[in-house]
Amino acid sequence: MTRRLVLDVDTGTDDAVAIMFAALHPELELLGVTTVNGNVPVTNTTDNTLRVLDWIGRSDIPVYRGLSRPLARNGSPGPRHYERDGKADPHGLALDIPEPHSSAAGTGAVEFLVETLRTVTDPLTLVAVGPLSNIATALAIDPGLTESVAELVIMGGGHAVGNVTASAEFNIWGDPEAAAVVFSAGFERLTLVPLDATHRALISRASVDALGALGTPAGTACARFIGKRIEAYTAMLPGTDAAPVHDVVCTACLVRPELITTEHIPVRVETTSPLTIGRTVMDRRPHTPDEPTAHVAFDADAALLTELLLETFG
DSSP states (O other): OOOEEEEEOOOHHHHHHHHHHHHTTTEEEEEEEOOOOSOHHHHHHHHHHHHHHHHTTTTOOOOOOOOOOOOSSSSSOOOOOOHSSSSSTOOOOOOOSOOOSSSSOOHHHHHHHHHHHHHSSSSSSEEEEEHHHHHHHHHOOOGGGGGEEEEEEEEOSSSSOOOOSSSSSSSHOOOOOHHHHHHHHHOSSSSEHHHHHHSSSSSEEHHHHHHTTOOOOOHHHHHHHHHHHHHHHHHHHHOOOOOETHHHHHHHHHGGGGGGEEEOOOOEOSSOOOOTTTOOEEEEOOOOOOOEEEEEEEEEEEHHHHHHHHHOOO
């Protein structure tokens, strides 16, 4: 049996690997990809998504352009990489593969999400690996959409690890109000894959070489994208010879749930404190008075992730 899913992305390098995995794995049926403002502006995230699907021969999968700004703010809580220094982060505004020949659908991402979830006969899996603006907006239109989602898998947050600030991970920080809406919406099952888990599933340079040696379009692109990630991590942490590929953990765990190890705990999002805005507050206390809201991954299997990438992209 295949698992039907919709993927919501802000496509940079790790989103690209997640898209290729979802589009190519035989146990997954990717119904559509929605894009959102995040790593780079939504014009670029949409262009990058189309590039990826065209490159691997899956231009039959529709792409829907989403929101160009956060749910309740004119912009992110602070400047993003390319807004700060005039250029994008080390992964670039445009992915290093040919420009797309296909185009985004005429329907917008939020409209697609609402109509798809209103009309689906069997609950779908929804995987969100960027800021949660599209999903929160769809829920504002129809809160009952949660009933059509068998599982929502989110890449975001961190307990002991932050990246964009000392307290926050980028996807949640990029639209904290949207994240707060989504975490409190009452999804039947919400799985959160934070930095704590993705930093446990590093892909090594040797694995990048093996992916490139596959000779397939996906293997070649995957090696190129992860290679750039390793270069960026090496620049920040000399001696590093591996990097996390955060978003693909969320698509890979759909076919191999044992890839991640989770705890069912309460999670809330900070939306007001200047120091900790965007922080995912994960209550791991055994005596917490609050009901659990998310299955949070605190570990991931690097060897299994590498094996899945090689199998799928080969």
